[in-house]
Structure formats: structure tokens, C-alpha cells
Amino acid sequence: MERQNYDSVVKFFVSVIGIIFILAVLKELQALFIPFVIAYFLFFIFHPVNVYFEKKKIPQAVTIICDVILMALIIWGLSRLVFGSVFQINQELPLYITKINHIVSNAAISFGVKDKAYTDFQIDQLFLMINVSSIAGGFLNTTLSFITTVGLVLFFFIFISSGHDKIYEALKNRFEEKDLQKQEENPTEVFNIKDTFNHIIHQVQKYILTKFLISLVTGTIIGFVLYMFNVKFFFIWALLTVILNFIPNFGSIIAVLFPALMSLIQFDSFGYTLLILGIMIVIQNIIGNILEPKIFGSSLGINPIVILISLIVWGYIWGIVGMFLSVPLTAILKITLSGTKSPNLRLIRDLMSN
Known part of the structure; x- marks a missing residue:
């Protein structure tokens, strides 16, 4: 009994050390693992279409090329939208800087703050304290990292799409050989690696598609509300809402802050901004806490x-x-x-x- 307890403790600590080691490797080699995982999720998304093309006797190479072209077009379209909006914001930046100075100064005076740094606030002074060269270098590194990641995702996607079936067959054969005797003894206990693979693909597809549709509805409604209130760049805030809603719990909170800040800068009115913020919070809560759980259910x-x-x-x-x-x-x-x-x-x- 004592020997058995000792073995259990050893197995437990070995398992913990193994998990920590795996997590450390995933963190250290994230530049490779992140594109690989994203590529695999993209494979799950495109899998139903690819299977359909396969049934129609369309060559796998043609299917993969079509997938890659579609992904490249989506990335190109989103990049154009984002960079176009950033360029437009940059053109109006001097006006926004003036409004931010005015808002901070008025808020400081309203709260009885005597510090000149706030009552005569000038955001330009903060810019002077910032190392512009380091920011430019960081932006360049981020851009290059993004381009590299996109390239690796497409690279991994091509190999995963062409080699996934071989990986599945190799794993299936490995586990079937290992459990062959057990299956012969109990024929009802067949190995279910195929069911596991199909279940994973189905669940990932269902989650991403359902979450995307829910986020799209949320972003569309919030975008319409911002449009009705004449908030600038409402399309960008709607797109940001769609993207950030994929982050559980905190994404929806972050998504309402950016348009609220834009509203405050644009209209210089706390009351008007609170009204817009309140409407967005209500929309997020209704969809996120009532509609989404009903759609997902216990899936x-x-x-x-x-x-x-x-x-x-x-x-x-x-x-x-x-x-x-x-x-x-x-x-x-x-x-x-x-x-x-x-x-x-x-x-x-x-x-x-x-």
C-alpha cells in the first residue's frame, strides 16, 4: 500500500513537471506554435468545403490554392479597411489633440484640481517625453512579425491540408495496434479516435461559426447605434466589436470603451457619451448573457x-x-x-x- 501511494505521488509530480515543461515550450516557441494552431483552426473551418470539393473529384491542389487565395483576399481587404481608417484618424489627429487637452483641463477644473499640469493640460508635452524612435522601431517590428506570422500560417495551412489525413491514419493505426487485444476481448469497446477527430472538427467549426454570427450581429447593431448618434468611424468600431467579442468576458468590455472614448473626444459631452456607452453595454449584455447561452446551449x-x-x-x-x-x-x-x-x-x- 505504501509503495502504491509513493508511485501515485511520483506520477502526480512527474505529470505536473511535464505540463509545466510543455507550457514553457509553447511560450518559448510561440512564433512557430501560434501560426501552426491558427492554420489548423483554418483547416477546420475550410474542411466542409474541401470535403465537398473532394466528392466532386476536384484535385486537392486546386482546392488548397482556392483556400489560400480566399484567405489572402480576406486579409488584404481587412488590411485596406484598417489602414484606411488609421490614415483618416491621423489626418484629424491635431483636432483630436486639441479636444483632449480641452476635456482634461475642464475635468480637472470641475474636480477642483489645482495642479497646472492638469488645468493647463497639453498632450503635446507627453509626446515630447516619448521616445519616438523606439515607437517607430516597435511598429516596424510588429509589422514584420505580422507579415511573418501570416506567411507561416499560409505555409502551415498548405501542409496541414495535404497531410492531415495521413496524420489521422498514423494515429489511428498506432492506437488500434495498442488496443487490438482489448477490442477483441470486448468488441463493443471499439477505438473511437475517428469519432474524437470528427467531434473536434465539428465542435471547432460550430463554435467559430456561431461565435462569428453572434459577434457579427452584435457589431452590426452597435455600428448602427453609433451611426445614428453620428459617432465617427462607426464601421471600424463595429469591426472591432466583432473581433474583440471572440475574447471571453473581457472582449466585450474593451469593445465598448473605444467608441465611447471617440464619442467623448468628438462631442466633448460626458452625458452624451454615457448615453451611448449605456446603450452599447445593454446590447452586449442582452446578446452575451441571454441570447448567446441559448444559442450555444450545452454544446x-x-x-x-x-x-x-x-x-x-x-x-x-x-x-x-x-x-x-x-x-x-x-x-x-x-x-x-x-x-x-x-x-x-x-x-x-x-x-x-x-
Whole structure:
């Protein structure tokens, strides 16, 4: 009994060390793993269309080329929209700087602040304290990193699309050989790696598509509200809402702050801005807390606390990209654990379940 307890403790600590090591490797080599994971998710998204083309006897190479061209067009279109809006904001920047100075100075006077740094606030002075060369260097590095990541995503996508079936067959053969005797003894207990793969693909597709449609509805409604209130760059704020809503819990909070700040700068009215902010918060709450749970139902079945923890963990490992991927990655882990026979892994699966 004592020997058995000792072995259990050793296995536990070895498992913990192994998990920490894997997370450290994922963080250290994130420049490679992030594009790889994104490419695999894109493969899941394009999988139904690719299967349809395959049934129509269209060559796989042609299908992959069409997928890559479509992704490149989407990236190009979004980049044009973003850079066009940034250019427009940059043209009106002097006006916004003047308004920010006025807002901060008035707020300081209203709250009885005597410090000249606030009552005579000049944001230009802050710019003088900023190392422009380091910002320019950081922007250049970010741009190059983005281009490199996009290139790696497309590169990995091509190889994943052409080699996924071979990976699946290799894993299937490996586990079938390992469990062959067990299956012969109990024919009803067939190996379910095919079901696991299909379940993962289906769940990822369902989550991304459903989340995209919900985010699109949210962004469209908020964009319309901002348009009705004459808030500038309403299309960009709507697009930002669609994107940020993929980040659980915190994304919707961040999404309403940017248009609210734009409203404050544009109209110089706290009351008007609070009205717009209040409407956006109501929209986010109705869709996020009432509509979205009803649509998703128990399909994911992940405990909200686990979602929050995964958001923190993946955010620490892969930054903002990890936050976007936290829910589907957690869902994949839960699905993978669903077929395990290990009591410890079953416990983890049950703790993850809602």
C-alpha cells in the first residue's frame, strides 16, 4: 500500500513537471506554435468545403490554392479597411489633440484640481517625453512579425491540408495496434479516435461559426447605434466589436470603451457619451448573457470558471492571440479527455464540464 501511494505521488509530480515543461515550450516557441494552431483552426473551418470539393473529384491542389487565395483576399481587404481608417484618424489627429487637452483641463477644473499640469493640460508635452524612435522601431517590428506570422500560417495551412489525413491514419493505426487485444476481448469497446477527430472538427467549426454570427450581429447593431448618434468611424468600431467579442468576458468590455472614448473626444459631452456607452453595454449584455447561452446551449459544456482560467493561462502563454484561441483550445482538450479511461484524467474532464 505504501509503495502504491509513493508511485501515485511520483506520477502526480512527474505529470505536473511535464505540463509545466510543455507550457514553457509553447511560450518559448510561440512564433512557430501560434501560426501552426491558427492554420489548423483554418483547416477546420475550410474542411466542409474541401470535403465537398473532394466528392466532386476536384484535385486537392486546386482546392488548397482556392483556400489560400480566399484567405489572402480576406486579409488584404481587412488590411485596406484598417489602414484606411488609421490614415483618416491621423489626418484629424491635431483636432483630436486639441479636444483632449480641452476635456482634461475642464475635468480637472470641475474636480477642483489645482495642479497646472492638469488645468493647463497639453498632450503635446507627453509626446515630447516619448521616445519616438523606439515607437517607430516597435511598429516596424510588429509589422514584420505580422507579415511573418501570416506567411507561416499560409505555409502551415498548405501542409496541414495535404497531410492531415495521413496524420489521422498514423494515429489511428498506432492506437488500434495498442488496443487490438482489448477490442477483441470486448468488441463493443471499439477505438473511437475517428469519432474524437470528427467531434473536434465539428465542435471547432460550430463554435467559430456561431461565435462569428453572434459577434457579427452584435457589431452590426452597435455600428448602427453609433451611426445614428453620428459617432465617427462607426464601421471600424463595429469591426472591432466583432473581433474583440471572440475574447471571453473581457472582449466585450474593451469593445465598448473605444467608441465611447471617440464619442467623448468628438462631442466633448460626458452625458452624451454615457448615453451611448449605456446603450452599447445593454446590447452586449442582452446578446452575451441571454441570447448567446441559448444559442450555444450545452454544446461546449465548459465550466465558466475553466473558461476564465484558460483565458488567463493562454493569454499568459500566447498573449492576445492566446485569449482568442482559449475557448476552442479548451474545448479540444475536453473532447480529447472524454474518451479516457484514466480516473485522474476523467476527474479533470468532469471538473472542466459545466
